[in-house]
Amino acid sequence: MLHEKLSSIYDNVLRRNPGEIEFHQAVREVLESIGPVLGKHPEYAESKIIERICEPERQIIFRVPWLDDRGEVQINRGFRVEFNSALGPYKGGLRFHPSVYLGIVKFLGFEQIFKNGLTGLPIGGGKGGSDFDPKGRSDREVMRFCQSFMTELYRHIGEYTDVPAGDIGVGGREVGYLFGQYKRITNRYESGVITGKGLAYGGAQVRKEATGYGCAFFVEEMLKARGTSFDGRRVVVSGSGNVAVYSIEKVTQLGGLVVACSDSSGYILDEKGIDLELLKQIKEVERARLDVYAARRGEGATFVPDRNVWDVPCEVAMPSATQNEITGKDAATLVAGGLVAVGEGANMPTTPEGIKVFLDAGVAFGPGKAANAGGVATSALEMQQNASRDSWTFEFSEHRLQEIMSDIHDRCLQTADEYGMPGNYVAGANIDGFRRVADAMLALGLI
Ligand code: GLU
Numbered sequence: 046m047l048h049e050k051l052s053s054i055y056d057n058v059l060r061r062n063p064g065e066i067e068f069h070q071a072v073r074e075v076l077e078s079i080g081p082v083l084g085k086h087p088e089y090a091e092s093k094i095i096e097r098i099c100e101p102e103r104q105i106i107f108r109v110p111w112l113d114d115r116g117e118v119q120i121n122r123g124f125r126v127e128f129n130s131a132l133g134p135y136k137g138g139l140r141f142h143p144s145v146y147l148g149i150v151k152f153l154g155f156e157q158i159f160k161n162g163l164t165g166l167p168i169g170g171g172k173g174g175s176d177f178d179p180k181g182r183s184d185r186e187v188m189r190f191c192q193s194f195m196t197e198l199y200r201h202i203g204e205y206t207d208v209p210a211g212d213i214g215v216g217g218r219e220v221g222y223l224f225g226q227y228k229r230i231t232n233r234y235e236s237g238v239i240t241g242k243g244l245a246y247g248g249a250q251v252r253k254e255a256t257g258y259g260c261a262f263f264v265e266e267m268l269k270a271r272g273t274s275f276d277g278r279r280v281v282v283s284g285s286g287n288v289a290v291y292s293i294e295k296v297t298q299l300g301g302l303v304v305a306c307s308d309s310s311g312y313i314l315d316e317k318g319i320d321l322e323l324l325k326q327i328k329e330v331e332r333a334r335l336d337v338y339a340a341r342r343g344e345g346a347t348f349v350p351d352r353n354v355w356d357v358p359c360e361v362a363m364p365s366a367t368q369n370e371i372t373g374k375d376a377a378t379l380v381a382g383g384l385v386a387v388g389e390g391a392n393m394p395t396t397p398e399g400i401k402v403f404l405d406a407g408v409a410f411g412p413g414k415a416a417n418a419g420g421v422a423t424s425a426l427e428m429q430q431n432a433s434r435d436s437w438t439f440e441f442s443e444h445r446l447q448e449i450m451s452d453i454h455d456r457c458l459q460t461a462d463e464y465g466m467p468g469n470y471v472a473g474a475n476i477d478g479f480r481r482v483a484d485a486m487l488a489l490g491l492i
Pocket of ligand 1 (some may be wrong): 421
């Protein structure tokens with residue numbers, strides 16, 4: 046239920062942003078948490094902070110024409126939503142996926158504002174991307190697309206303005222092509238203009254691993270707060286992209302047993318624990334589908350086509366594929382199967398009905414804004430290293446990431462306690478992230 050004032054703000058968001066259902070969902074989730082904050086801080090309502098936060102500072106939509114390998118003209122749509130720069134330059138990834146439209150970019154950009162606030166680092170919120178589908182495209186096609194995309198985007202970004210990175214469909218290869226084109230157009234070796242760069246040209250140690258590692262650290266903190274650990278626990282990770290792969294790696298190092306992961310073709314079940322080297326070879330090097338994993342792994346591993354990975358019982362679930370992948374029904378199945386904790390590696394992977402099921406059942410639920418903040422936090426560390434022309438060791442960078450995740454965890458718990466909702470990480474993350482942005486906006490005058 047929404048506080049009366051918030052309900053009219055929400056109605057306005059619906060009216061002003063028709064059809065953008067994912068954006069509506071992301072806004073509603075934050076508004077549901079911040080009712081009690083308005084009671085303590087009347088100045089937020091008086092200065093219409095919430096209405097301002099729901100309106101992006103700037104939205105850019107552009108044409109991306111490119112030539113495919115047959116010499117045919119292709120046209121995609123590019124987006125960059127510069128949502129909020131109260132805490133620092135706009136910061137957030139680019140997503141290349143056929144489902145991308147303004148509503149997806151706005152939901153992601155909106156989430157990013159609070160996530161970035163929660164890290165305590167000086168980064169604002171933004172997001173971008175395209176409806177370009179990299180699946181089945183050759184390396185040259187991906188390069189031509191990235192070059193065309195950057196030929197427009199370059200004029201809107203900069204190390205003090207807006208700093209993109211990767212997301213679904215945008216990894217090291219794409220970031221390289223994007224940065225290369227930015228450098229040619231501007232004649233500036235401005236390393237801090239994009240993060241997630243390769244180690245050969247200004248990238249940072251641990252950035253590639255950071256979202257997955259950070260999510261595993263966050264879950265470990267939640268388990269620790271309940272007097273337990275990953276040790277010997279059965280874990281299911283959805284997806285098999287960057288976040289999933291490095292979640293599996295760190296969970297395994299922390300003593301958990303990851304028995305399943307998925308892609309859009311189905312899931313693999315491997316009761317002995319996923320063979321990470323094989324998974325990396327298939328997903329990162331060959332860019333193949335998961336059935337290849339089962340075929341090569343042999344005995345004990347099965348590929349289950351077209352089925353839902355959330356049918357696999359586990360004690361820890363780490364949704365790391367995409368938005369709204371865990372429904373209320375999936376959540377109920379997971380709870381009945383003995384679930385103890387959830388760490389959201391993806392952005393908004395659990396539906397509102399699913400979140401309710403988890404919270405009602407007393408599951409330790411780490412929302413994406415907190416649990417997956419390790420990626421963007423390590424991007425901020427990459428910016429820091431680029432600005433000081435330095436590069437840190439893997440060990441030091443991982444240590445920093447671990448400290449940041451443990452700090453986010455503790456602040457979520459403390460904030461939830463302060464507002465009388467002990468153990469509710471959703472409320473803790475939304476309230477703490479919101480307060481940081483709101484206080485900066487108040488201090489900066491009417492922005
Ligand atoms: N796309 C990632 C996220 O959802 C990382 C963004 C970044 O590193 O800027 O937070």
